[in-house]
Amino acid sequence: MRYSRFFAPTLRDDPADAEVISHKLLLRAGYIRRVTSGVYDFLPMGLRVLRKIEQVVREEMNRAGAQELLMPMVQPGELWEKSGRWEKYGPELLRITDRHGHISCLGPTHEEVICDLVSRELRSYKQLPMNLYQIQSKFRDEIRPRFGLMRGREFVMKDAYSFHADEACLEAEYRNMFETYKRIFTRLGLKFRPVEADTGAIGGSASHEFHVLAESGEDLIAHCSACEYAANVEMAESGRNIPAGEPAGMAGVNTPNATSAEDVAAYLKADIAQLVKTLVYHVSGGPEDGKIIAACIRGDDQLQEIKLVRALHATGVEMASDEEIKAVGGVTGFVGPVGLSCRRLFDDTLRGAVGLVAGANRRDMHITGLDVGRDESCAEFADLRQTRAGDGCPKCGGAMELSRGIEVGHVFALGICYSEPMEVMFQNREGKRSTATMGCYGIGVSRLMAAVVEQCNDENGIAWPLNLAPFQVALITMSKSEAGIEASEKIYRQLLDAGIEVLWDDRKERPGVKFKDAELMGLPLHIIVGDRSLENGVIEIRSRSGEKVEVALDAVLQEVQSLLPGSGI
RNA sequence: CGGGGUGUAGCGCAGCCUGGUAGCGCAUCUGGUUUGGGACCAGAGGGCCGGGGGUUCGAAUCCCUCCACCCCGACCA
Numbered sequence: 001m002r003y004s005r006f007f008a009p010t011l012r013d014d015p016a017d018a019e020v021i022s023h024k025l026l027l028r029a030g031y032i033r034r035v036t037s038g039v040y041d042f043l044p045m046g047l048r049v050l051r052k053i054e055q056v057v058r059e060e061m062n063r064a065g066a067q068e069l070l071m072p073m074v075q076p077g078e079l080w081e082k083s084g085r086w087e088k089y090g091p092e093l094l095r096i097t098d099r100h101g102h103i104s105c106l107g108p109t110h111e112e113v114i115c116d117l118v119s120r121e122l123r124s125y126k127q128l129p130m131n132l133y134q135i136q137s138k139f140r141d142e143i144r145p146r147f148g149l150m151r152g153r154e155f156v157m158k159d160a161y162s163f164h165a166d167e168a169c170l171e172a173e174y175r176n177m178f179e180t181y182k183r184i185f186t187r188l189g190l191k192f193r194p195v196e197a198d199t200g201a202i203g204g205s206a207s208h209e210f211h212v213l214a215e216s217g218e219d220l221i222a223h224c225s226a227c228e229y230a231a232n233v234e235m236a237e238s239g240r241n242i243p244a245g246e247p248a249g250m251a252g253v254n255t256p257n258a259t260s261a262e263d264v265a266a267y268l269k270a271d272i273a274q275l276v277k278t279l280v281y282h283v284s285g286g287p288e289d290g291k292i293i294a295a296c297i298r299g300d301d302q303l304q305e306i307k308l309v310r311a312l313h314a315t316g317v318e319m320a321s322d323e324e325i326k327a328v329g330g331v332t333g334f335v336g337p338v339g340l341s342c343r344r345l346f347d348d349t350l351r352g353a354v355g356l357v358a359g360a361n362r363r364d365m366h367i368t369g370l371d372v373g374r375d376e377s378c379a380e381f382a383d384l385r386q387t388r389a390g391d392g393c394p395k396c397g398g399a400m401e402l403s404r405g406i407e408v409g410h411v412f413a414l415g416i417c418y419s420e421p422m423e424v425m426f427q428n429r430e431g432k433r434s435t436a437t438m439g440c441y442g443i444g445v446s447r448l449m450a451a452v453v454e455q456c457n458d459e460n461g462i463a464w465p466l467n468l469a470p471f472q473v474a475l476i477t478m479s480k481s482e483a484g485i486e487a488s489e490k491i492y493r494q495l496l497d498a499g500i501e502v503l504w505d506d507r508k509e510r511p512g513v514k515f516k517d518a519e520l521m522g523l524p525l526h527i528i529v530g531d532r533s534l535e536n537g538v539i540e541i542r543s544r545s546g547e548k549v550e551v552a553l554d555a556v557l558q559e560v561q562s563l564l565p566g567s568g569i
Numbered sequence: 570c571g572g573g574g575u576g577u578a579g580c581g582c583a584g585c586c587u588g589g590u591a592g593c594g595c596a597u598c599u600g601g602u603u604u605g606g607g608a609c610c611a612g613a614g615g616g617c618c619g620g621g622g623g624u625u626c627g628a629a630u631c632c633c634u635c636c637a638c639c640c641c642g643a644c645c646a
Binding site: 009011012013014015016017018019028034036037090092108109138140142143144146151155156157158159209218219305316318406407408409410442443444445446447448478479480509510511512513514515516517519528530531532533540 | 570575579580581582595596603604605606607608637638639640641642643644645646
């Protein structure tokens, strides 16, 4: 491709509305442009990279025995009514009505469509197992799209769905996909970590997320410094960590205007770990739907709401209003477990803890000497706190660490939560009708593009790995001489004939501009044709990372090929 | 939806407080001089100052309202 004809508008300044490095660089280097909130154009360079990522994913999925197909983006509403998700999914599902008044939606995921397809064709256990996948655009009307490709509303996803005659077969495929994902992210050159995860809205039994480690990641993951244990903090089992208080009788104490745990601890000169924070929530979904509950944790801990939701078998929780707190006998700012008229859950850490300080449910009052085991005989305990760095690993006792991650993949063992309502049935070995058991496996392909940039960049721009770069070679012609043009033409032809992707910067620009653009775009190899080296009969070849060699004009192709292992020579 | 912020040329910004009909840098176009790390000189084009309403002789500027975008929280690949 000749740069003079190529549509890759680069920007000198960072766009003001971009926050994270991948968003800034992908905009500046001419890979993407925003169309509307969370929706992007992939310019020619961006599409080239996206296709390369897709190809890695496709090759590994095919190798793992999955089959590619393509399903529609528009899906009929009835299918979602059948699975029960028309009600459950919420406003993230963009619902549309056609001219006939027929209700459809834009697919945020494809369990319904694939189940519908498979249920029509599946007859015998002999057809199983089967793993079908697609690489396709999804639409989720996200509350807050942000960070460019990292959280779009429309995005490219690889989604795979497997069907099995029994649990053991599903487990085998789950492991197969787990290993496949490790291969994919390794081939993409990423530092990543698989972690145990919540199953969330998709549902099912087992689930792992794959996180690319990056400061800009939106997720917090907890991982052991000594063993392999790693989990999303939403999920990570936390150690016991009982505060070391002295037993005492319960007593009331004045704490004027001290509402936060920090204030109370400071006022009473107590260790903040001895405090009990009582958080009051309004529950939605599950057996406690619409009720108010209280959750108690240590003063220096954070409540992990997802854990609370799971403990209640609910779908969500929301901080209760002042009125709701009052209705159960609490006083905002001075809420404590003693005397509340709602269901109360205590974090495991408080089991056996003594000499605690808690709100007294009276203005400007706390109580001291609380002993949950003694004073709350029918207390319920659950793991509610968020894991902190330094906590003991639940598997080996080693120290836990926290890192930020970008979720780029997620595997679920679904069981029959979709196949049952969608009636994906087959005749088993005994001749009986049986429901297929399912797994599903997602990879955020366009998000991966951002994740790679988050890990591969420097002060000059993007630094693509060789196998993902939109062009492997930037041919930079600085010479205006006839010999220089001729040499450039020759190299350009040779590389094209050899199947090497080359962007020939034939623009009438000064050398600095061309270097800056090639570096900003992140092209891995730069071939420089300039009068200075031409006079010595050589051409300069530099890598994006700085190494440089000089070779004779006739040796350029060979040298480039040696630097591009597996480039299709 | 709640909290904070921003909308002025393709990009980055000033002007607004204290109303007088729009400016700077980069980019673009023309001519010239340059040419191994984002050149220089001369000239030029490009703006319903986010939209609507109001106040005023007069609004980018003051008031009301709507919209869009960004950041922090609940969603997820």
